[in-house]
Amino acid sequence: MPGASDTLWDIAKAEVERRENHEGDRDGLECWGRSVFFIGNKNGGKTTIILRCLDRDEIPKPTLALEYTFGRRAKGHNIPKDIAHFWELGGGTSLLDLIPIPITTANIRALAIVLVLDLSIPNAIWPAMESLLQVTRKHVDKIIIKLGQTNPKTATEIKQKIWNNLPKDHSDRELIDPFPIPVVIIGSKYDLFYEFDSELKKIVCKTLRFVSHYYGASLVFTSKSEALMLKTRAFINNLAFGFDRSKSVSVDQNKPLFIPAGLDSFSQIGPPPSSDSDIGKLHAQTPMDLWKKVFEKKFPPKDIGVFKEVKDPAQDPQYAEYEVDAMRAQKNQELEQYKRDAAKTWKEMEFDS
Secondary structure, three states: OOOOOOOHHHHHHHHHHHHHHHHOOOOOOOOOOEEEEEEEOOOOOHHHHHHHHOOOOOOOOOOOOEEEEEEEEOOOOOOOOEEEEEEEEOOOOOOHHHOOOOOOOOOHHHEEEEEEEEOOOHHHHHHHHHHHHHHHHHHHHHHHHHHHHHOHHHHHHHHHHHHHHOOOOOOOOOOOOOOOOOEEEEEEOHHHHOOOOHHHHHHHHHHHHHHHHHOOOEEEEOOOOHHHHHHHHHHHHHHHHOOOOOOOOEOOOOOOOEEOOOOOOHHHHOOOOOOHHHHHOOOOOOHHHHHHHHHHHHOOOOOOOOOOOOOOHHHOHHHOOHHHHHHHHHHHHHHHHHHHHHHHHHHHHHHHO
């Protein structure tokens, strides 16, 4: 039983620990529907994408920390609806400690990651992409190792399943390091990115293609355009409800990229868009490091995910409660009056002295 002094977070933490302690008894096989975990740039459009995928006509609200919602889809008449769990991490890269919460041994077999990157701010792309993917990958690997201790067969199946997206005769099988679970990288705000200089778009497009292919991820560009949003929605529905996924491919940098996992190649992507002399001066240790250095030379890192000024949630309209807000306003008035009285008394004391 929770203690009287336990906070909501204490209770939630205890519940997660309780579930994880019992997962070994279930041999790690229980899975309640599919889960999709959205991470990415702050204000990149994650909430908008989720709402559109769930057919919810709502105005997107800022995500303060980690939010949860769910959706249902019917596959046929008299068939129980499938349920999908949607998690969204707010704050860009400022809340990395919350990433482990939605990733557990109970849902790892039916979990997918959606990384949303704001194409309109290229300088913020690499910092967010690198830190979010690294922390997520580290925890996913940890969960699979833990699952392997109780059910090695399931853990092996998870790691092997991701390779099925890549043809057995693909020339890059020995060169990539795919995530153990499905990943979709979404480049948002394409309508703003479309106005960029052609050379700048080339660097962004080729870099995201390289990263996506290396991690065995799908790559999709989207915007407020209905046509692009429908394509994005189809991808998310595939992850959330198992609906068929489009096999069409678009690699033209002058058009929105649309590349399902396993359908790109390093030979088609080509080398980093930089002169040979510049590449020779970068002293990169790995191909990923080389692409990072070329990208950051053109777009110096700018992490907009860390809060420089934390907004007061008590002032956020989405959390409005009349009785509480009225009492808070009264107490604020009393505090201001106390400050004025105290200041007046202090001045009188100075005058007397």
